[in-house]
Amino acid sequence: MKIHFSADSTCDVSPEFLARYPVEILPLSVELEGKFYRDGVDLTPDEIITRVNAGAALPKTSAINVEEYREAFTRALETSDAVIHFNISSDFSSCHQNACIAAEGLNVWCIDSRNLSTGITMLLAEGCDRAEAGMEPEQIAKELRERVDKVDVSFIVDRLDYLYKGGRCSALAMLGANVLHIRPCIEVKDGKMGVCRKYRGTYERCLRQYIADRMRTKDDVKPRRIFLTHTGVAAQAVETVRQMVLQEVPFAEVYEVRAGCSITSHCGENTFGIIMYHE
Numbered sequence: 001m002k003i004h005f006s007a008d009s010t011c012d013v014s015p016e017f018l019a020r021y022p023v024e025i026l027p028l029s030v031e032l033e034g035k036f037y038r039d040g041v042d043l044t045p046d047e048i049i050t051r052v053n054a055g056a057a058l059p060k061t062s063a064i065n066v067e068e069y070r071e072a073f074t075r076a077l078e079t080s081d082a083v084i085h086f087n088i089s090s091d092f093s094s095c096h097q098n099a100c101i102a103a104e105g106l107n108v109w110c111i112d113s114r115n116l117s118t119g120i121t122m123l124l125a126e127g128c129d130r131a132e133a134g135m136e137p138e139q140i141a142k143e144l145r146e147r148v149d150k151v152d153v154s155f156i157v158d159r160l161d162y163l164y165k166g167g168r169c170s171a172l173a174m175l176g177a178n179v180l181h182i183r184p185c186i187e188v189k190d191g192k193m194g195v196c197r198k199y200r201g202t203y204e205r206c207l208r209q210y211i212a213d214r215m216r217t218k219d220d221v222k223p224r225r226i227f228l229t230h231t232g233v234a235a236q237a238v239e240t241v242r243q244m245v246l247q248e249v250p251f252a253e254v255y256e257v258r259a260g261c262s263i264t265s266h267c268g269e270n271t272f273g274i275i276m277y278h279e
Contacts, residue, residue, distance in 0.1 A: 155273025
């Protein structure tokens, strides 16, 4: 059976990942300065950073509508027997609800990842692995829905002005964080985001502390793959993280992923996360 895998553009992928797993990414709509763009097609994260830093308001993303999903699923089924589609957490967007409506009557399974960014990508890769092993789509969807809580997603935020502009922190909290050089670590749990720890010091020091803390959970980590996901971080910092995680767990696949428009527009530059999968 040929299974077509797809995900919304809130699912961040790298060229290396797409070379290994040829999946389809469906773009959300992004509004920036009164104009609409297709996420990752007509607009890039670097363009968002440049324009916001120049004074533009933060962009707004719009969920893919039912008609767009229906068209994409129908098109995929012309050359495949089934479709498995992954959505950003239903607590963050109406994408999953729209996809489920569009999938009615079709051989399509929609999975609420209860996550975002490469947290979705991790589940997507797990699904592709199962398909390569010959598993049927219904069983793949069942297993992944049961294991969404095994995905370990966190990221450290360097600057809070994007969160402030997006209404996700107060002006007082932003001022205090800037004065004290505080950088929060945000974790995704049960489909929602929350601050799990706050680091203080230079960005490099906080990044090292963050990685050391996250790797303390390594005992039951699945060593198949890890994602190093960021919104534009110096190459040396990425390499430092790569060496730190590989010293703890010899991951077979290490993917460096530049986060797309959605994460960038909410978190700004120098946001860095590691995404793992627990047994």
